Amino acid sequence: MDIKDYMAALGRGARAAASDVAASSTEQRNAALLAARRRLDQAREALTHANEQDLARGRSNGLDAALLDRLALTPARIDTMLEGLRQVADLPDPVASISDMRTMPSGIQVGRMRVPLGVIGIIYESRPNVTVEAASLCLKSGNATILRGGSEAIESNAAIAACLRDALTEVGLPAAAIQVLDTPDRAAVGELITMPEYVDVIVPRGGKGLIERISADARVPVIKHLDGVxxxxxxxxxxxxxxxxxxxxxxxxxxxxxxxxxxxxxxxxxxxxxxxxxxxxxxxxxxxxxxxxxxxxxxxxxxxxxxxxxxxxxxxxxxxxxxxxxxxxxxxxxxxxxxxxxxxxxxxxxxxxxxxxxxxxxxxxxxxxxxxxxxxxxYGLGAEIGISTDKLHARGPVGLEGLTSQKYVVLGDGQIRT
Amino acid sequence: MDIKDYMAALGRGARAAASDVAASSTEQRNAALLAARRRLDQAREALTHANEQDLARGRSNGLDAALLDRLALTPARIDTMLEGLRQVADLPDPVASISDMRTMPSGIQVGRMRVPLGVIGIIYESRPNVTVEAASLCLKSGNATILRGGSEAIESNAAIAACLRDALTEVGLPAAAIQVLDTPDRAAVGELITMPEYVDVIVPRGGKGLIERISADARVPVIKHLDGVxxxxxxxxxxxxxxxxxxxxxxxxxxxxxxxxxxxxxxxxxxxxxxxxxxxxxxxxxxxxxxxxxxxxxxxxxxxxxxxxxxxxxxxxxxxxxxxxxxxxxxxxxxxxxxxxxxxxxxxxxxxxxxxxxxxxxxxxxxxxxxxxxxxxxYGLGAEIGISTDKLHARGPVGLEGLTSQKYVVLGDGQIRT
The missing domain is CATH 3.40.309.10 (Aldehyde Dehydrogenase; Chain A, domain 2)
Known part of the structure; x- marks a missing residue:
């Protein structure tokens, strides 16, 4: 399939899934996280096998030791991944909480309700544990997500994606709420960051070069930091x-x-x-x-x-x-x-x-x-999708709250404006 | 001067002024607003004269009645402008307020301080009263601003700009904190929205066509709504x-x-x-x-x-x-x-x-x-620079708070990380 069509199909799926995830209950999203934890635990063998394929290909392609280390899904890393899912399930749900409710002179009550951003695109390097970490934070905060990990980790990420997808289906959420790109084609990134109709925000994680390129070309807002001097x-x-x-x-x-x-x-x-x-x-x-x-x-x-x-x-x-x-x-x-x-x-x-x-x-x-x-x-955010040095939306460590927005809610009993 | 050089000079001026405005006291910014009020009041004759030039040129260019009406600086509109300055001076200052201060297990105290966005670009149509309204909200919230009004209002805006500039100088703030473009060249807008090094956010006000064009071409974040269905x-x-x-x-x-x-x-x-x-x-x-x-x-x-x-x-x-x-x-x-x-x-x-x-x-x-x-x-925001249907940063009516961001502040007494 043409890469544009492939990405548009992913985008449409994510957009449709986003409303279902946004409307889902806290219990349902937490159940999905715990189901993912169980399924990943049961799939340890398949994960290790997939990861070995990636590692073997990486070695024969001459990847350096640091890259191979980050790519490796060791039993300890899988444990940390599973523990992370439990921790995210335990975090308070930011979605739908109403704050700052005040009664105005007209009699209407005005407050702000925290709502998911919609569809979040994550672009990262070849660290398969990030797939689970990022997907779990996006799901917990009521968002759909499209993940694009480094091509060196493609088998590992596919094995992880299968567990996440099955977990979503198990609890009655659309599988398209978490989609992991299964093409090594670099053009996919170019599409992902220029589909504002399907993607609400991009969170790039990786080196300064990667993030600079993404920021320069993106037509979708990017939450990022370039470097830490x-x-x-x-x-x-x-x-x-x-x-x-x-x-x-x-x-x-x-x-x-x-x-x-x-x-x-x-x-x-x-x-x-x-x-x-x-x-x-x-x-x-x-x-x-x-x-x-x-x-x-x-x-x-x-x-x-x-x-x-x-x-x-x-x-x-x-x-x-x-x-x-x-x-x-x-x-x-x-x-x-x-x-x-x-x-x-x-x-x-x-x-x-x-x-x-x-x-x-x-x-x-x-x-x-x-x-x-x-x-x-x-800082007590419970988790972190990244640190932002941007000024708009989120600044500093970004947790679940940074993956949400606030809309105004107004409660009246028939008020009209005079 | 070349339009690129002209805009870069404006941008550098705004960027330099932004730190001074951000560090200025509430009293100083309020004094500037009230000085602007006094100077605009004293300049009624000059404002009316400049506006008559714009109106005469507009009539001879065949502007329609609705456009001419919006362009007119009537005595009543000047009164409303002056009253607006007083109201903005009376609003609480959002800058530097610290909230959500909590002590973490490590002993550090973590909170969030509200900070100005920096430099705000405002692009609007030929309504000279918007010049004062937008400039005052940006100044109150500690930002520098670059204003680009419709070319039909160029004389009126220049007369207003002179009063604003003098008011800033009078209270010891840099005149470059409020800059009004004095060129009718449309290429200036193209520059303004593609200088992320000098401009932190663009707020376009006007018809859907204008805002769509700006959003499509901008390399700077835009706070906007396209239409209200x-x-x-x-x-x-x-x-x-x-x-x-x-x-x-x-x-x-x-x-x-x-x-x-x-x-x-x-x-x-x-x-x-x-x-x-x-x-x-x-x-x-x-x-x-x-x-x-x-x-x-x-x-x-x-x-x-x-x-x-x-x-x-x-x-x-x-x-x-x-x-x-x-x-x-x-x-x-x-x-x-x-x-x-x-x-x-x-x-x-x-x-x-x-x-x-x-x-x-x-x-x-x-x-x-x-x-x-x-x-x-x-909604009790006291004022409004616009209404945003975006999801990031600000959603719904945008007041002074929407023109600010929050940074993390950490107070320790020697804590190190173990």
């Missing part, structure tokens, strides 16, 4: 031990995550006392430092940071360090180089803390806490 | 007098507004008793009726409604009427033909009321109230 600013007069703990944790707790600090800004007044001990602590963790001129004067022998370093999302044990005059210089640096993901100030000064919170235009802004906390679970 | 469904067993009042009010209170009913759906059980008296009431208002076959059997002599009528936004004293079997048929009709603006059920049945609220996917869904209530003022 996160900063910690150690303010003048900051508690040195707190500053050290946060600066070390924000960089070294994990290197490959988007909320890891990539540039450390240090107020001039603290630089001479803090930087030498920080440099030794980073050295113990094997973190390579790249400093501005002033940093190099205090910690000789470091590589000098270039303009590129201030822009860099290393995702690796490398850190750029800059000495700044004060909070204004720190915020100016952040305004220029931050990817508006997560930025932290370590300070004892209340008014500077409040200025930082107010004026730094990032999706998460923190006082005296590690950037590593920017995460749906740590 | 609104329905009233009179349910089986509805109170006949309430049903009549609402059906008459929703159609006849004003014909040209987007929340006016365009199609009336009547449950079969009520049709024979209700339609004859409704038809006479509409006849008294001079409303032309177009009915389905069943309607014509009950009220003979009407024009038969065609497929086009179910899609029509008449904005005129014309109404399409359809008899439907029950609420399911009514909701199926609405799902097919509604523009997802505003739909109402008139009913005495609680469970059908709740089904309608839940299942009708429109930006406003009502029970026992006239569709004409779908409006920012009637």
């Amino acid at each position: 996160c900063h910690v600013y150690i303010d003048s007069g900051a508690d040195p031990s707190m500053a050290t703990d946060i600066a070390i944790n924000a960089k070294t707790q994990r290197y490959g995550t988007c909320n890891t600090m990539e540039t450390l800004l240090v107020a001039q007044s603290e630089a001479a006392t803090l930087l030498p001990s920080l440099a030794s602590a980073y050295a113990e963790h094997g973190v390579e430092l790249r400093g501005c001129e002033q940093t190099l004067e205090i910690v000789p022998g470091l590589q000098q940071a270039t303009e590129e370093d201030w822009h860099a999302e290393y995702l690796a044990p490398i850190l750029a360090i800059k000495v700044v005059a004060d909070i204004d210089a720190a915020m100016a640096h952040i305004a220029t180089y931050s990817s508006q993901h997560t930025d932290t100030i370590v300070t004892r000064d209340h008014s500077r803390a409040m200025r930082f919170l107010r004026e730094v235009d990032s999706s998460s802004v923190m006082v005296n806490a590690s950037t590593r906390f920017a995460d749906g679970f740590e | 609104c329905h009233v469904y009179i349910d089986s067993g509805a109170d006949p007098s309430m049903a009549t009042d609402i059906a008459i009010n929703a159609k006849t209170q004003r014909y040209g507004t987007c929340n006016t009913m365009e199609t009336l759906l009547v449950a079969q059980s009520e049709a024979a008793t209700l339609l004859p008296s409704l038809a006479s009431a509409y006849a008294e208002h001079g409303v032309e009726l177009r009915g389905c076959e069943q309607t014509l059997e009950i009220v003979p002599g009407l024009q038969q409604a065609t497929e086009e009528d179910w899609h029509a936004e008449y904005l005129a004293p014309i109404l399409a009427i359809k008899v439907v079997a029950d609420i399911d048929a009514a909701m199926a009709h609405i799902a097919t033909y509604s523009s997802q603006h505003t739909d109402t059920i008139v009913t005495r049945d609680h469970s059908r009321a709740m089904r309608f609220l839940r299942e009708v996917d429109s930006s406003s869904v009502m029970v026992n109230a006239s569709t004409r209530f779908a409006d920012g003022f009637e």
